[in-house]
Amino acid sequence: MLFSSVGFLFRFLPIFMIVxxxxxxxxxxxxxxxxxxxxxxxxxxxxxxLLIGSVLINYGLSRYMFWEPKxxxxxxxxxxxxxxxxxxxxxxxxxxxxxxxxxYWDFVxxxxxxxxxxxxxxxxxxxxxxGISFYTFQMLSYQFDCYRGKVSRQAGLVAYSNYICMFPQxxxxxxxxxxxxxxxxxxxxxxxxxxxxxxxxxxAGLGIKVLMADRISTLWNTIMTxxxxxLHVSVAWMGALAYSFQIYFDFWGYSVMAMxxxxxxxxxxxxxxxxxxxxxxxxxxxxxxxxxxxxxxRDYIYIPLGGNRKGxxxxxxxxxxxxxxxxxxxxxxxxxxxxxxGFFLLISLEKKTYGKWMERSGVLGHIYTLLIIPVTWVIFAxxxxxQLAAYLGNMVGIYAGRVMxxxxxxxxxxxxxGILLIVxxxxxxxxxxxxYHRFKDRWFMVLFLFAIFWWSVYEIVVGSNNPFLxxxx
Amino acid sequence: MIKQKMRRxxxxxxxxxxxxxxxxxxxxxxxxxxxxxxRITDHIITDDRTISVVGDIVKAEEHQTQxxxxxxxxxxxxxxxQDGADQDVISENLQEESENAGERKEETSAIEDVNxxxxxxxxxxxxxxxxxxxxGTTKFLPYTPLEIESRYYSDAGKIALTTEYPYVLENDSxxxxxxxxxxxxxxxxxxxxxxxxxxxFCDNGMTxxxxxxxxxxxxxxxxxxxxxxxxxxxxxYGKIYIMLGMNELGYGNTTMYLQEYMSVLxxxxxxxxxxxxxxxxxxxxxxxxxxxxTEFNNININDKNVACARLANGTDIFxxxxxxxFTDSEGFLLSELTFDGVHLYAKHYDKWRQFxxxxxxxxxxxxxxxxxxxxxxxxNEAGAAADSTEGTQTADVVPAPVEGVQ
Numbered sequence: 001m002l003f004s005s006v007g008f009l010f011r012f013l014p015i016f017m018i019v020x021x022x023x024x025x026x027x028x029x030x031x032x033x034x035x036x037x038x039x040x041x042x043x044x045x046x047x048x049x050l051l052i053g054s055v056l057i058n059y060g061l062s063r064y065m066f067w068e069p070k071x072x073x074x075x076x077x078x079x080x081x082x083x084x085x086x087x088x089x090x091x092x093x094x095x096x097x098x099x100x101x102x103x104y105w106d107f108v109x110x111x112x113x114x115x116x117x118x119x120x121x122x123x124x125x126x127x128x129x130x131g132i133s134f135y136t137f138q139m140l141s142y143q144f145d146c147y148r149g150k151v152s153r154q155a156g157l158v159a160y161s162n163y164i165c166m167f168p169q170x171x172x173x174x175x176x177x178x179x180x181x182x183x184x185x186x187x188x189x190x191x192x193x194x195x196x197x198x199x200x201x202x203x204a205g206l207g208i209k210v211l212m213a214d215r216i217s218t219l220w221n222t223i224m225t226x227x228x229x230x231l232h233v234s235v236a237w238m239g240a241l242a243y244s245f246q247i248y249f250d251f252w253g254y255s256v257m258a259m260x261x262x263x264x265x266x267x268x269x270x271x272x273x274x275x276x277x278x279x280x281x282x283x284x285x286x287x288x289x290x291x292x293x294x295x296x297x298r299d300y301i302y303i304p305l306g307g308n309r310k311g312x313x314x315x316x317x318x319x320x321x322x323x324x325x326x327x328x329x330x331x332x333x334x335x336x337x338x339x340x341x342g343f344f345l346l347i348s349l350e351k352k353t354y355g356k357w358m359e360r361s362g363v364l365g366h367i368y369t370l371l372i373i374p375v376t377w378v379i380f381a382x383x384x385x386x387q388l389a390a391y392l393g394n395m396v397g398i399y400a401g402r403v404m405x406x407x408x409x410x411x412x413x414x415x416x417x418g419i420l421l422i423v424x425x426x427x428x429x430x431x432x433x434x435x436y437h438r439f440k441d442r443w444f445m446v447l448f449l450f451a452i453f454w455w456s457v458y459e460i461v462v463g464s465n466n467p468f469l470x471x472x473x
Numbered sequence: 474m475i476k477q478k479m480r481r482x483x484x485x486x487x488x489x490x491x492x493x494x495x496x497x498x499x500x501x502x503x504x505x506x507x508x509x510x511x512r513i514t515d516h517i518i519t520d521d522r523t524i525s526v527v528g529d530i531v532k533a534e535e536h537q538t539q540x541x542x543x544x545x546x547x548x549x550x551x552x553x554x555q556d557g558a559d560q561d562v563i564s565e566n567l568q569e570e571s572e573n574a575g576e577r578k579e580e581t582s583a584i585e586d587v588n589x590x591x592x593x594x595x596x597x598x599x600x601x602x603x604x605x606x607x608x609g610t611t612k613f614l615p616y617t618p619l620e621i622e623s624r625y626y627s628d629a630g631k632i633a634l635t636t637e638y639p640y641v642l643e644n645d646s647x648x649x650x651x652x653x654x655x656x657x658x659x660x661x662x663x664x665x666x667x668x669x670x671x672x673x674f675c676d677n678g679m680t681x682x683x684x685x686x687x688x689x690x691x692x693x694x695x696x697x698x699x700x701x702x703x704x705x706x707x708x709x710y711g712k713i714y715i716m717l718g719m720n721e722l723g724y725g726n727t728t729m730y731l732q733e734y735m736s737v738l739x740x741x742x743x744x745x746x747x748x749x750x751x752x753x754x755x756x757x758x759x760x761x762x763x764x765x766x767t768e769f770n771n772i773n774i775n776d777k778n779v780a781c782a783r784l785a786n787g788t789d790i791f792x793x794x795x796x797x798x799f800t801d802s803e804g805f806l807l808s809e810l811t812f813d814g815v816h817l818y819a820k821h822y823d824k825w826r827q828f829x830x831x832x833x834x835x836x837x838x839x840x841x842x843x844x845x846x847x848x849x850x851x852x853n854e855a856g857a858a859a860d861s862t863e864g865t866q867t868a869d870v871v872p873a874p875v876e877g878v879q
Contacts, residue, residue, distance in 0.1 A: 010503055196489035203495075225811075226664070227818030404665050404819040412696070446491045453495060457502075 001043045002171075003202075003257045004210050004460055012039060017264065021190065029158045029185065032265065036167040040130070047129035050098070051165065057094055058139045059160050061087045065146050066154045084147050091143040099136045102126050107332035131171040133329060135164055137296055142178050144300050151178050159185045168261035172254045174272040174292040181267055188266035195264050200440055200449050202260030207452035208427070209253030210459050216424060217246040219417045220381075223405070228382070228391035230404035236394035238413060240374035243381050245424040248277065251290070277428040280365025281358045282346040282372060293329070297322050308351075315351070320344050330380070335388055339379045346372065609638030609787030613779065619772065626727050626773040632804075633754065633782030635832070636791040643833030645670065650711035654684060654701070658756060658816060659716050663693045665822035666829070672710075674701055680724065681717045681733045685740060705744040712834075713741060716753035718777035719815075723768045731780040738784055749834050752785055754778045754794040760805040762814025771804050793832055798824050 001008045016035045023031055041048035065087040068080065101124075109121035142163070145151045155163065155178065163181055164170075223231065223239035231239070255272035262269030276289035286294050302322045308315040327340020350358065358365040375395065382388040390400055414421075426432065439445040486493065611633060618630030649670030653659050656679040663673040673693040684690065689698040715737075721730050738750065755778055757771045764770055778794070785792035799817065800806055806814065810821050817825070 192485045225816045
């Protein structure tokens with residue numbers, strides 16, 4: 001179930017909230033868990049079993065980590081340490097193995113078959129369980145934290161399951177740490193103000209997703225429909241820009257909705273985006289883009305590998321590992337690896353040479369980031385290598401044959417999407433957020449968000465009832 | 474104590490206007506719109522159609538009293554299987570359909586009846602009109618139809634092939650007096666085929682229902698919205714290409730589509746007596762995009778194509794099927810030719826250009842001769858042709874030789 005669907009907005013959410021608020025506080029965790037499983041199960045009736053199984057196995061392993069035999073033993077500490085290590089390894093094998101089978105098997109098998117030239121490995125064509133990349137990382141984060149002793153007290157089964165499955169963050173994150181929800185999981189008070197503010201935040205996120213991301217996505221689709229290879233430079237850049245907006249507003253909208261829902265449930269869900277497009281370097285961009293993923297890789301991969309404390313060579317090597325993995329996390333295809341490698345190159349370069357200077361330079365840093373980022377998103381968007389090459393070629397004025405989508409179409413697109421593009425540009429600046437926080441209790445903001453909510457609902461309804469409206473031929 | 478509690482509660486309520494606004498409006502909305510599924514749009518569509526269908530029927534009855542036979546009814550008589558009584562049945566069916574348009578489930582059977590009745594009509598060859606005039610035939614390739622439970626379409630059970638005719642290879646100047654009417658695929662032809670002489674009237678989301686309406690169509694060369702009614706009355710074209718049907722897939726049903734197509738052609742014929750009209754097949758969609766759960770699939774597209782192909786008469790209305798150039802053996806648009814499964818990449822329009830060039834029709838003076846009464850509408854003409862055959866040379870009436878097609 002997606003947040004931006006009638007089923008969620010007018011069936012699940014109201015019923016769930018009524019039950020959630022009506023039951024005594026001590027049953028709320030249980031209600032939340034059941035609600036979350038229903039939320040997931042409606043869309044994924046089979047994979048919900050996988051989710052439940054993974055949660056139980058991970059919980060079992062975390063219990064094993066904390067388990068102590070009653071009778072006194074020799075080498076107690078050493079044995080406990082061994083046990084914990086064993087549990088951690090088992091958890092990693094299970095979680096990453098599941099993720100590998102569902103997400104990466106076909107990619108690996110396809111490549112192996114391609115290289116060896118015969119059908120060595122079978123292609124499974126499994127559907128990808130919704131949100132598996134996110135909840136796997138969250139489960140691993142808990143295991144690591146237990147192993148390191150960051151989670152001091154063992155969580156109860158319901159609390160742990162809620163931490164993984166809580167519906168606001170189950171499908172597209174943010175990737176939470178147990179420490180961020182531990183206190184609230186044990187005890188939380190939901191004030192009317194929280195409901196009010198949470199709902200406002202949710203409406204804002206809904207608007208960003210439905211009214212901006214979904215609409216600008218048609219520009220990218222239109223341009224891709226014409227096909228890379230014959231796009232004029234201007235059109236190619238316009239497409240890259242449109243996709244950059246689409247992916248940001250889509251993801252940001254979801255994260256804001258998650259924050260809003262979290263607030264309504266009495267949790268504090270951390271923000272995932274901090275105006276990434278206003279960064280002055282690529283490294284800064286990644287500190288502001290998908291913050292919870294970046295910090296996950298930092299805390300559980302980069303720093304354990306030694307981070308930047310073991311000399312230049314090791315630093316570069318660690319960066320390489322982190323960025324290849326980041327690329328792979330986003331998708332099982334070569335373009336994602338290329339995308340990750342691109343960031344590795346840029347960030348290594350910045351670290352060693354011009355990064356600090358760029359961040360201090362101001363305008364130049366902004367221009368640099370805004371030129372690079374759309375290119376990286378193009379690599380992210382196009383999986384077919386020859387098409388990707390053709391598109392990147394178009395962005396620097398290399399055409400395959402004659403230009404077929406030229407200035408005439410550029411002007412037409414500008415006519416159709418000009419206003420939306422301007423709105424998008426406004427929303428990548430920090431101002432809308434500032435205005436929101438400053439005026440969110442004023443009557444005009446209340447009315448504005450009210451209008452945004454219903455406008456979004458209208459778009460959702462019209463769009464879902466009539467798929468032809470979004471893809472008008 | 475209670476007073477204090479009440480007060481605090483009221484304060485709380487006062488402090489959350491947004492929550493209250495959303496809750497109240499949601500409740501209202503959920504009550505007013507069946508499933509906030511807001512079948513709003515659906516209602517609008519069906520209501521809209523009700524009116525115009527009723528309008529058509531009214532028109533049809535007028536024709537009858539004036540002695541002109543409305544096509545739909547005429548065609549059904551031709552099939553021979555029905556007697557006069559069926560006329561009433563059909564108009565009743567139509568009437569029912571229009572009256573019950575809101576509650577679709579009950580009257581699907583009625584629609585189906587109309588559909589099946591219509592589908593039984595084949596193109597008739599009328600070899601006797603004038604001796605030396607070349608007349609094309611539009612053939613239909615039959616196959617075993619699927620059972621479709623949809624209010625939008627049924628499986629036509631056959632594929633319409635390009636009208637057979639001794640086409641001539643043309644060059645760019647041939648298109649200088651051509652007009653293209655259509656949706657985004659026609660826009661693609663404008664953008665990427667590069668027929669600079671031709672006029673293009675097309676918009677994303679254009680439908681046969683909207684084509685001649687007051688809202689207008691964008692004339693691509695100027696980028697201005699124009700009223701196509703006016704344009705077609707003012708300018709004379711030698712060729713008119715029409716390709717519409719994609720945005721109709723989830724709107725009304727195939728019968729309505731056919732009716733509207735007929736009346737649009739009739740209207741165009743009135744304004745453009747000399748023009749050769751090309752009905753272009755709607756391009757199929759890719760396997761990935763094809764969805765049998767929705768109405769968005771090739772069976773539906775084919776249903777629409779077969780419907781409009783039946784309007785081709787081989788003398789001044791031709792049906793051009795470009796699908797074989799772009800589809801695989803099962804009729805799916807080849808996925809390497811498209812990003813979204815619906816539109817061709819720009820570079821593949823060259824093939825389409827070639828196709829259009831290869832299908833030139835040079836009618837010369839014969840046009841005036843071929844059509845005995847050029848000012849009459851196509852529809853009436855078709856009716857008249859059928860009429861005359863019925864009266865005189867019944868033996869010569871050969872239903873489309875479907876089995877002859879390999």
